Amino acid sequence: MAASRYGVKSKTHMLKNDNLPSILEPAVPAPHIAGTKVTVTLGPACRDVETLVQMLEAGMACARVDLTWGPVEYHMQSLKNLQEAVKRSRRLCAVMVDTLGREMTIRRTYNLNEQGWPVHEEPIPIKKGQILAVTTDVSATASSERLPITYPGFAAMCTPGDTLFIGRYLVNGADQSSLYLEIKEVKGEEVMCEAMNDAELDGLLTVIHSERSDDGMSNRQTDLPMLAQHDVMALKQLSAAYELDFVALTYTCDGGDVQEMREFLDDIGLVQAKIIAKVENRQALNNFSSIATMADGVILSRGNLGLDVAPEKMALVQKCAISRCNLLGKPVIITRVVDTMVSVPRCTRAEATDVANAVLDGVDGVLLGAETLRGKYPVATVKTVLSICRQAEEVFDHSYHFDFLMSEALDEAGYDDASQHSGSQTGGSPAGGNSPNGSTQNLAQLSAASEAPFSPTSISSPRNLNLSLPPLPRTGSGSQARLQELRSPGSHKLQSSGMTRVSSFGSIPRTASVQSVRAVNAMHVSPGGTPWLSKVESIASTAVRAADKIKASLIIVYASTGRTASLVAKYRPNMPILALVIPTLKSSSLSWELHGRSLARQCLIMRGVIPMLAAPMPGDSDRLLSDAVASAAQRGLVQAHDHIVCVMSMKDDLILKIVSMDSLGEGMKTTKTGSSQDLAALGTPGKKVLATA
């Protein structure tokens, strides 16, 4: 089980319960929301206040507005409605803004309907076998013969033999509005293509280019700007009016993109917003380790990914990517779960199995797209997905997951005590990180099309997950320059800082050095060959182990950045995690602001985490905890005599504390001295402090 510098073990599904009759019993209706979180795309089908209230009550944790489509005024109104629904339902909901970024679309005229949502006129019919041009000629009108594309550099991206997919925004790829094309010739600004199927092109048409070649991919997508001008304007406008918790980075190419995005968000004052990197093509899979390391979370855009990756590789890519995110402790979300529910009230068996398998794989959440944007059953979709998740969580083998993480012990490199181990390690494993004999498969290899050499047996090898961190400089140079252009003149922070700025969500701080980030791959084995953990992660994992051993009903984690809470969530305890967010006072120019609400909402995307915002300036420490416990009892999270494991601090030391519920189940049992019950470590009641960080 020891970790290897050649890669880490892949995780297989282990069911805690394989008794069929008992599996058929309904999942105990949980008083809290399922551990796995649902993000909903707001659009015409669901953005009225009443539907939003129903989706919140059904368990929606996060709402996404997507700048790819719809005017910013439309999204402003959606967020206004959401605010009202949150107030009415008294439920927390995180806000995610998704960017247009490198997305390419076909230029078509449209009108705005009375709600301000764009509607196109007649669909464009295409016949299988016909030749048509995708053109960069801006004067062209969209027709069956010529389709003008938004990206001026498009023709330079294309080579005969490449394939194109043109489909309605958020389509499933199998409906009438999905067109597959093969590029035959590139003539100046006209890319001549043959249609592979009949289609009726309707709505906003997105274009996905897939290179024919697997080796030596040109990665020309990198030349597209990382953010569109529209994104920059919209992010500024939306953030002036609403608190934005997450920004989704479309078509992330590598970790460098995430760094640039962080710089940009900080520059426009969105310092609290977390970055969720969207992994949508093979290039992103090639650079997956750097993306997952730098970002606060990852969305596996399975629709787009599925167009660039051979079908037989998709499941393997998904499992591999989820496993890596789990090892890094980064929230990971998948898309395209129940496409069928766009038009019918019940998902297919394959979709239901897919959702459950993703939960067993270790996913944190699912993102609903067309299902809620334009689907007929948005509320039923949220309910269906969450009940599948809840049922799968019942059989998720938490101990196996815990042991898997422990055996690999991949930790947050470059943070606190990590650096002391790095010296003797960084030279040991090359940045490419594959085994010397080349036996390790990495994500890039898994994603290669079927004609590339690939041994199907190798995926079952325990040494298949190579967590190598690819070099930071990327293959293209376009986006960095363009982002500089988008910023105010004279801003050269990126070049001058000399530091790699990365995510701090439960893992690596923004100011970690390039070396420490690169050392991620090398540092999960100590010089002596024994896996090791940072102190915080050691406490977080110990809390999960302790909670398991004493059969606690709840883990309470005090939170100010969310790092400790996310490390506890990483170990996927068998019980909910209450993240008790302690608000902090921060000065901004002349005024003081209370911070904490955004973190509470951001905790909503972590599997198993239920955020609770503590009162500002809470009184004494014991009171704070007993109030939190009483509140957890009111929410049905704990009952009489239950145990609760708490991760908190005392002076500057991080400690574990185990408290018990009173016999009425209303609050915490207190000791004779009136303070909370004994501290305990791994079932050793009465022992004080356990570890410090």
Ligand SMILES: Nc1ncnc2c1ncn2[C@@H]1O[C@H](COP(=O)(O)OP(=O)(O)O)[C@@H](O)[C@H]1O
């Ligand atoms: N026993 C306690 N009483 C009061 N406040 C506490 C106690 N333990 C922790 N806190 C507060 O909770 C917050 C948790 O911070 P920290 O442990 O750094 O979490 P994170 O990993 O989220 O940054 C801090 O503001 C800390 O002061």
Ligand SMILES: C=C(OP(=O)(O)O)C(=O)O
């Ligand atoms: C790109 C997305 O996902 P998919 O690739 O699954 O359509 C999305 O939902 O924004």
